[in-house]
Amino acid sequence: MHIADVAAARLRDELASRRGIAIDCGAARVRMRSDLPALADLLRIVYRGYQLADADRACDVAVTLRRARGLRRWIRPQVELVVDAARELEPFPADTPLPLLEWGLNFALATRLTCYLLLHSGVVERHGRAVLLPAMPGAGKSTLAAALSLRGFRLLSDEFGVVRPGDARLLPLLRPVALKNESIDVIARLAPDAVIGPRFPKTYKGTVAHLAPATEHVRERHTPAEPALVAFPRFDPGCGVEIEPLSRARAFARLAVNAFNYEVLGPDGFDALGRIVSASACYQLRYGDLARAVQAIGQLLDEAAVGH
Amino acid sequence: MLDFGDEFVVFNPLSWDAHLLNAAAAAVLDLLAEAPHTETDVAAFLQETLLDSEREAAPEHARQLLEELIRLGLVRTVDEEPVAHR
16 A cells, blocks of 8 residues: 555555654655644655555664754744654754755665765666765755656655665665755646645744655656666756766765765765766766756756667 | 776775875875885886977986875885885
8 A cells, every 4th residue: 555545644654653654665664753734744655655554573774753842832833853763953843844844855865875885966867777866965966866767767765875785776765855946836837636745834934845756656666777877966046957078086086075985885886976977978978058058957867878 | 006098096904094106106106005116216217108208307306206105104114125014
């Protein structure tokens, strides 16, 4: 049964239970717990294509979102984010539970999933060949990954390029895409049927809303892809699309800096990154026109197929 | 070492850092990985690969290159002879 079809009351109860709920995102299983009643309805929207996994089995990370105690809760309610068993940050306002949960999961995955090389990158694939979109926050990688996923590419992640050491294949770590500010309307216009959750204004990144991954992409969340194209995106409203080839050595250096845990893996990380870059055509992509950027990525991937 | 044509990326097994090298630096690192060589040997090696107009600068080029490789921790001196970390 998909999460969209689970009764809200049951989901609320399970979230509030000691074991919480478990969701299989592909490269990692995540556990979520919360005593916030509103969260269940939100999860039913943005995790709609997933099924509840067996919560008695071990999970890679666990995130708890709970109401803060104390008198302050009567004046301005706050929530605490607990990653595994540690409350690592001060309480947050209670009005942005979903962005906070997703952010907490990102933090947990980036710091706990050290068996893989983790790139800060969107990843999509077509015909088994992966496109990496590595970039720092604000460069437009989530928007581009979301648009590609709505135009014939399969989404693996908008945030994590999960590289399996050994064969350097890209593993999906599929979760809702966090769209920010103007990107929300851009994606809504691009695909009016796309399922986008409620908007949360006033987060530290502005207004945030989450695009639910397509159910067929969720179904394929254990299918890896071969690296074929690396495109470093940068949103620039002043240009249409500008593409510049990047040498593999330069691409390697930028990916190493961009990785969450390159230095943790040492020689295995070096080897995996070398395989990624050797197997890929590498470019810088500046874009202001999303539709043209999507088209350009498709063409670059086709050309990379000819080149290899 | 990863060979990307005219650029190379080398992994330092001691620091776990990766470094971008040009072809000359990569060739010198390979040379030193085989056996210790003096700065004079390295200059002679570079002289063979340089254009006629650049050969006079080979000793200075060798000195600068070895200084940089030592600074990066990719090469160390043994009895005053540079040796690559491998």
